[in-house]
Amino acid sequence: MGEEKFWKESYDEGLDDIDPQMWESSFVEIIKPIFDEFADKPALAYLGTEVSFAELDRFSNRFANMLIADGFKKGDVVGISLPNIPEYVIAWLGTLKAGCAVSGVSPLLSSEEMEYQLGDSNVKGLVVLDVFFADKLVNIAPNLLELKFVVAASLEEFMPTKKTTKSGLPPLTGKTVYSFGDVIKTEKFSAETPRVEITPDDIAYIQYTGGTTGTPKGAMLSHRNAVAELLITHTWMQREREGGAALSGYPFFHIAGLAFNGKCIYRGLTQVLIPNPRDTEHICTELARYKPRILSNVPSLYQLLMANPKFRALDHSNIETCVSGAAPFPEKAQGELESIIGEGKLLEVYGMTETSPVATMNPAKGKKKLGSVGLPLLNTEIKLIDPETGKEVARGEPGEVCIKGPQVMVGYYNKPEETKRAIDEEGYLHTGDIAVQDEEGYLRIVDRIKDMINVSGFKVYSKKVEEVLAGHPAIEMIAYIGVTNPDRPGSEIVKAFITIKPSYEFDGDEEALREDIIRFAKEKLAPYEVPKIIEFRKELPLTRVGKIDKKQLRKEAQQELI
Numbered sequence: 001m002g003e004e005k006f007w008k009e010s011y012d013e014g015l016d017d018i019d020p021q022m023w024e025s026s027f028v029e030i031i032k033p034i035f036d037e038f039a040d041k042p043a044l045a046y047l048g049t050e051v052s053f054a055e056l057d058r059f060s061n062r063f064a065n066m067l068i069a070d071g072f073k074k075g076d077v078v079g080i081s082l083p084n085i086p087e088y089v090i091a092w093l094g095t096l097k098a099g100c101a102v103s104g105v106s107p108l109l110s111s112e113e114m115e116y117q118l119g120d121s122n123v124k125g126l127v128v129l130d131v132f133f134a135d136k137l138v139n140i141a142p143n144l145l146e147l148k149f150v151v152a153a154s155l156e157e158f159m160p161t162k163k164t165t166k167s168g169l170p171p172l173t174g175k176t177v178y179s180f181g182d183v184i185k186t187e188k189f190s191a192e193t194p195r196v197e198i199t200p201d202d203i204a205y206i207q208y209t210g211g212t213t214g215t216p217k218g219a220m221l222s223h224r225n226a227v228a229e230l231l232i233t234h235t236w237m238q239r240e241r242e243g244g245a246a247l248s249g250y251p252f253f254h255i256a257g258l259a260f261n262g263k264c265i266y267r268g269l270t271q272v273l274i275p276n277p278r279d280t281e282h283i284c285t286e287l288a289r290y291k292p293r294i295l296s297n298v299p300s301l302y303q304l305l306m307a308n309p310k311f312r313a314l315d316h317s318n319i320e321t322c323v324s325g326a327a328p329f330p331e332k333a334q335g336e337l338e339s340i341i342g343e344g345k346l347l348e349v350y351g352m353t354e355t356s357p358v359a360t361m362n363p364a365k366g367k368k369k370l371g372s373v374g375l376p377l378l379n380t381e382i383k384l385i386d387p388e389t390g391k392e393v394a395r396g397e398p399g400e401v402c403i404k405g406p407q408v409m410v411g412y413y414n415k416p417e418e419t420k421r422a423i424d425e426e427g428y429l430h431t432g433d434i435a436v437q438d439e440e441g442y443l444r445i446v447d448r449i450k451d452m453i454n455v456s457g458f459k460v461y462s463k464k465v466e467e468v469l470a471g472h473p474a475i476e477m478i479a480y481i482g483v484t485n486p487d488r489p490g491s492e493i494v495k496a497f498i499t500i501k502p503s504y505e506f507d508g509d510e511e512a513l514r515e516d517i518i519r520f521a522k523e524k525l526a527p528y529e530v531p532k533i534i535e536f537r538k539e540l541p542l543t544r545v546g547k548i549d550k551k552q553l554r555k556e557a558q559q560e561l562i
Contacts (some may be wrong), residue, residue: 026198063094074099081105104253149176151251200224218413228406249277301330330470331371380405454484496531
């Protein structure tokens with residue numbers, strides 16, 4: 001690189017790389033003091049019920065001792081397939097205390113998808129909602145030869161109005177089945193901290209991701225990875241352990257939700273659990289009740305909240321930071337959010353499962369650039385390369401983001417060839433994301449390599465044009481994709497899927513609106529970037545995490561051409 005880490009000049013005053021010895025520890029070890037320091041404070045808030053740090057410590061110890069009693073050894077994998085309820089956090093922490101690895105499993109997976117992930121990661125124990133037993137698990141359990149036991153959790157376990165009747169769980173041949181409540185709320189298993197030696201090299205998480213290409217892969221994240229990411233971002237934010245609350249709609253089975261959960265524990269924050277992130281009415285109720293200092297959400301959830309008048313009417317003076325990541329956030333929508341919550345409170349970040357997850361962040365106190373994902377974090381190196389030649393691009397030119405740092409994964413579970421393709425010989429992770437870095441070091445993501453649209457040899461960066469078109473007063477959400485051009489083999493046609501703002505007033509003439517948007521696009525964009533097809537939708541499909549699902553949109557668009 002021309003100037004090594006030139007972006008450090010844009011850091012907040014006093015920040016610099018920190019001693020790597022700080023993450024020569026396990027995650028369990030660094031959060032251990034919290035449970036004494038904040039023993040009586042609520043660690044979790046869930047639908048009117050609160051779980052103190054002392055209770056979380058005790059419950060997770062029992063879960064860990066249950067694993068050990070059942071013969072689990074260091075490195076064994078426990079899958080957790082739950083929404084954001086207290087049982088997830090208890091099982092997560094108990095699994096780590098036993099020296100085992102956590103693998104988040106989305107409850108929204110189909111039976112086939114769940115069977116693939118559980119089998120691929122050699123899961124030996126699974127925590128799942130009792131309502132999924134008959135629906136999914138009974139059918140796939142016989143094929144999961146490594147699976148030894150299942151713990152069934154109930155949505156009602158921590159509800160104030162929990163029913164006393166128990167629903168019977170069907171037996172699983174060759175598997176032990178526990179009730180979550182029996183594990184943590186009886187004397188069956190010890191509440192003492194288990195004596196398991198956990199090293200920084202031990203695997204803490206096997207989190208599944210599509211990676212840069214192909215089928216889902218399990219990213220192995222060590223305790224060193226997790227501790228480094230936590231301490232680097234904690235130092236970057238320049239915060240001490242503190243009181244107060246935090247709220248996030250990220251699911252725990254996603255690395256963003258899992259990491260946010262760990263940061264809440266480390267900082268002694270009450271974590272307000274959101275089991276259904278699309279229920280903005282409930283989120284507004286919890287915001288009013290707990291007045292969290294920190295919010296962390298995918299951009300589409302912020303946009304859903306902004307569409308709810310209750311959110312706009314709330315007093316947001318208590319909010320210090322709104323973290324946004326995992327997907328593009330149109331710059332105009334960012335400005336709209338800050339007009340509601342307060343200027344300078346939005347903090348865009350960037351990362352991926354393979355980076356535990358955060359690799360770049362806007363300064364906590366200094367200059368924030370809306371639309372930018374900020375600067376490379378402490379102890380983190382980033383270079384941008386031409387994905388075709390592998391050479392570094394000039395500053396200001398788009399290139400693939402490559403990341404090197406202590407938060408970069410160990411590799412993909414049981415997939416050495418995939419690991420070699422993702423991490424080069426110098427230790428840089430090739431992300432598959434295209435970005436531009438400015439003179440001050442700030443990065444702006446312009447696209448995924450797979451989302452770039454090829455129009456007769458011209459590259460269309462979908463994120464860039466989506467942000468421009470989001471400036472049209474009618475557009476609420478927009479997704480750009482390329483569909484095969486039947487008249488020009490190898491070229492694509494630009495198609496835009498758009499939802500219309502509920503507040504936008506027009507006479508229902510979609511054709512006239514379509515023409516107006518195209519006219520707007522022609523004024524702002526290059527000719528090859530202007531959409532040739534515009535389709536209006538009431539809503540856009542979202543992934544399980546809340547990102548706009550372009551894969552589904554591309555599939556639907558291509559089917560229309562058949």
